[in-house]
Amino acid sequence: MVQEKIRFQPFSPEPIRLVDEQGHWIAPFEHGLSPEQLQRFYRDMLAARILDEKLVILIRTGKTSFIAPHAGHEGAQVAIAHALQRGHDWLFPYYRDMGLVLAMEVPLVEVFGQTLGNAADPAKGRQMPSHPGSKSLNIFTVCSAIASHVPPAAGAAISMKLRGTGQVAICTFGDGATSEGDWHAGINFAAVQGAPAVFVCENNRYAISVNISRQTASENIAVKAHAYGIPGYYVDGLDVMASYFVMKEAIERARAGHGPSLVELVVHRFGAHSSADDDSRYRSREELAAERQQDPLLRYQRFLEKEGLWDAQWANELRIELAKEQEAALQEALQAGEPDPLQMFDDVYAARPWHLEEQRRLVMDELQS
Amino acid sequence: MPTMTLIQAINSALDEEMGRDERVMLLGEDVGKRGGVFLATEGLQQKYGPDRVIDSPLSEAAILGAAVGLAAHGMRPVAEIQFADYVFPGIDQLFSQAAKLRYRSGGQFTAPMVVRMPTGGGVKGGHHHSQSPEAHFAHTAGLKVVVVSTPYDTKGLLKAAIRNDDPVVFMEPKRLYRAVKEEVPSDDYLIPIGKAAVRREGSDITLVSYGGPMVETLRAAEEMAAAGVDPEVIDLRTVMPWDKETVLNSVAKTGRLLMISEAPRMASVASEVTATVSEELFDQLLAPPLRVTGFDTPYPLAQDKLYMPTVTRILNAAKRLLDY
Numbered sequence: 001m002v003q004e005k006i007r008f009q010p011f012s013p014e015p016i017r018l019v020d021e022q023g024h025w026i027a028p029f030e031h032g033l034s035p036e037q038l039q040r041f042y043r044d045m046l047a048a049r050i051l052d053e054k055l056v057i058l059i060r061t062g063k064t065s066f067i068a069p070h071a072g073h074e075g076a077q078v079a080i081a082h083a084l085q086r087g088h089d090w091l092f093p094y095y096r097d098m099g100l101v102l103a104m105e106v107p108l109v110e111v112f113g114q115t116l117g118n119a120a121d122p123a124k125g126r127q128m129p130s131h132p133g134s135k136s137l138n139i140f141t142v143c144s145a146i147a148s149h150v151p152p153a154a155g156a157a158i159s160m161k162l163r164g165t166g167q168v169a170i171c172t173f174g175d176g177a178t179s180e181g182d183w184h185a186g187i188n189f190a191a192v193q194g195a196p197a198v199f200v201c202e203n204n205r206y207a208i209s210v211n212i213s214r215q216t217a218s219e220n221i222a223v224k225a226h227a228y229g230i231p232g233y234y235v236d237g238l239d240v241m242a243s244y245f246v247m248k249e250a251i252e253r254a255r256a257g258h259g260p261s262l263v264e265l266v267v268h269r270f271g272a273h274s275s276a277d278d279d280s281r282y283r284s285r286e287e288l289a290a291e292r293q294q295d296p297l298l299r300y301q302r303f304l305e306k307e308g309l310w311d312a313q314w315a316n317e318l319r320i321e322l323a324k325e326q327e328a329a330l331q332e333a334l335q336a337g338e339p340d341p342l343q344m345f346d347d348v349y350a351a352r353p354w355h356l357e358e359q360r361r362l363v364m365d366e367l368q369s
Numbered sequence: 370m371p372t373m374t375l376i377q378a379i380n381s382a383l384d385e386e387m388g389r390d391e392r393v394m395l396l397g398e399d400v401g402k403r404g405g406v407f408l409a410t411e412g413l414q415q416k417y418g419p420d421r422v423i424d425s426p427l428s429e430a431a432i433l434g435a436a437v438g439l440a441a442h443g444m445r446p447v448a449e450i451q452f453a454d455y456v457f458p459g460i461d462q463l464f465s466q467a468a469k470l471r472y473r474s475g476g477q478f479t480a481p482m483v484v485r486m487p488t489g490g491g492v493k494g495g496h497h498h499s500q501s502p503e504a505h506f507a508h509t510a511g512l513k514v515v516v517v518s519t520p521y522d523t524k525g526l527l528k529a530a531i532r533n534d535d536p537v538v539f540m541e542p543k544r545l546y547r548a549v550k551e552e553v554p555s556d557d558y559l560i561p562i563g564k565a566a567v568r569r570e571g572s573d574i575t576l577v578s579y580g581g582p583m584v585e586t587l588r589a590a591e592e593m594a595a596a597g598v599d600p601e602v603i604d605l606r607t608v609m610p611w612d613k614e615t616v617l618n619s620v621a622k623t624g625r626l627l628m629i630s631e632a633p634r635m636a637s638v639a640s641e642v643t644a645t646v647s648e649e650l651f652d653q654l655l656a657p658p659l660r661v662t663g664f665d666t667p668y669p670l671a672q673d674k675l676y677m678p679t680v681t682r683i684l685n686a687a688k689r690l691l692d693y
Contacts, residue, residue: 124476151433157438159438182462188426353610
């Protein structure tokens with residue numbers, strides 16, 4: 001539980017930070033987390049990193065068609081997953097959140113099934129990779145259209161308030177999304193309604209190739225919250241402790257009926273935008289190398305080591321165990337085979353209208369001939 | 370049985386559905402205190418409170434997007450877009466979110482919502498208060514599209530749309546809002562989505578229309594009957610999925626199809642219906658199916674009445690079919 005006395009300052013001029021690059025607490029902080037919880041954050045961050053590496057292999061070996069690397073976002077994503085009430089709150093993620101859905105405990109076979117677009121995908125191979133979702137975990141299936149999930153998150157939050165469910169809607173997006181009209185429309189409506197929502201920008205400062213300086217003239221993303229009359233938190237998203245405790249405060253604030261917040265988690269994007277992108281065309285290798293020095297996983301490792309909760313042997317064993325788990329899930333997913341081609345005509349509507357029946361029959365005849 | 374205008378039938382359907390199911394709620398611009406600019410939601414905020422009848426910000430993206438989230442979370446939202454012409458800022462929510470949510474999630478999430486909008490011309494509204502954009506919706510897999518023309522149907526269809534598990538675009542010809550009154554039962558009844566109504570039985574020619582031009586179509590049918598021709602008149606009521614069976618049965622009988630719609634002709638519902646009839650009944654047709662439609666111009670102000678299918682234009686086209 002977040003300590004009662006913890007209250008972060010919205011609209012801070014510098015990013016909120018609790019643990020420095022070397023893994024030291026910047027100021028004394030009553031975190032109240034157990035050693036197991038602290039180690040769990042590391043485990044989930046490491047699993048996310050291993051997944052990122054694995055996805056790169058899948059794209060290079062032609063097993064999948066697309067990936068959106070999330071390396072550099074792990075601290076922010078694991079913090080979000082642990083700050084919300086899993087299976088109770090609703091998450092509206094975007095396409096760079098594979099580390100987040102992993103930390104939400106979406107079954108690994110489903111994660112790889114979605115990546116392969118085969119029968120192991122609960123969404124029946126309907127969408128390109130990096131578009132997961134899970135009804136049982138209240139993870140609203142990712143939609144490619146940037147920021148289009150922001151108004152639905154507001155709507156779900158309005159429903160939560162209307163029905164008094166005690167839930168919160170958490171909506172994540174990149175920095176590019178903040179320029180879309182739907183981003184404004186959704187946050188504005190949620191704010192007017194005082195709905196329990198938390199809008200989270202994983203700001204890696206690049207929308208594909210466009211730097212944040214070409215995206216907005218605002219000094220940061222968090223200040224945009226001023227315009228909606230809600231708090232905006234400017235946070236070092238490479239600091240998992242800061243990200244977690246700010247997210248926790250924003251979520252519990254929403255749950256308590258005090259309305260939405262905007263949380264900006266400033267992260268790095270170590271990979272290209274996607275497997276279809278060559279980022280050397282727009283950012284220097286020197287810039288990237290400098291960012292890699294600020295690896296959130298490494299910072300958290302230093303922190304844990306100082307807390308006496310990390311050693312190389314434990315970490316190595318953990319890495320081997322996680323890699324083995326993921327490989328086993330991948331193999332299982334690979335066995336699932338292609339989805340039934342006729343599923344193309346399912347789930348358009350609750351029941352198939354006549355024209356889809358006709359079209360389905362056409363394909364069925366073609367397949368049987 | 371009370372008599373109602375089309376707008377009163379809408380209000381009655383909303384009232385009954387909100388009374389029946391507490392998940393049903395309304396949102397849109399001016400729908401609360403004002404009761405909507407056409408007064409479709411008059412009195413409902415007073416009755417059900419500001420949380421179930423939400424005066425939204427002036428943002429179609431917010432209205433339609435929030436409706437998606439409300440529906441996915443278990444509510445039955447009825448969103449009002451003030452004029453069909455203003456749906457476009459919210460189209461990404463309708464096309465990318467509402468229409469595809471069931472499909473993209475493999476059936477895990479759904480968006481059972483209704484999007485009401487006044488549509489069509491005839492009120493001297495110029496091109497941003499007069500358009501008939503149903504083809505855009507019909508062209509987008511995942512949406513159902515209803516276009517009403519009578520008070521009785523409006524109540525039954527709106528109630529059916531609210532209880533439907535798919536997103537339904539519910540289009541209300543604004544020039545018919547107060548044009549006619551008819552008896553509308555005060556008890557619960559539904560009209561199935563996807564079923565056309567045969568408004569007049571006949572044997573010489575099939576006139577198919579929906580929405581606003583049903584008025585001119587029926588008037589033309591009367592004139593034809595007076596001149597000794599026996600037309601059958603079909604009101605599609607739902608344009609997606611449209612009732613192919615009823616249309617084909619009728620054209621198989623008459624051998625002649627005239628399709629009437631005030632939407633622009635290019636890539637239209639009228640084009641779809643006539644093409645299907647040509648494909649499926651080619652050897653039974655006595656003449657090539659014809660269309661009388663709105664024109665492929667932006668909707669004009671000065672030529673408001675001329676733009677829409679006129680009785681004269683319908684009669685001329687019917688004559689071409691009968692003389693073929």
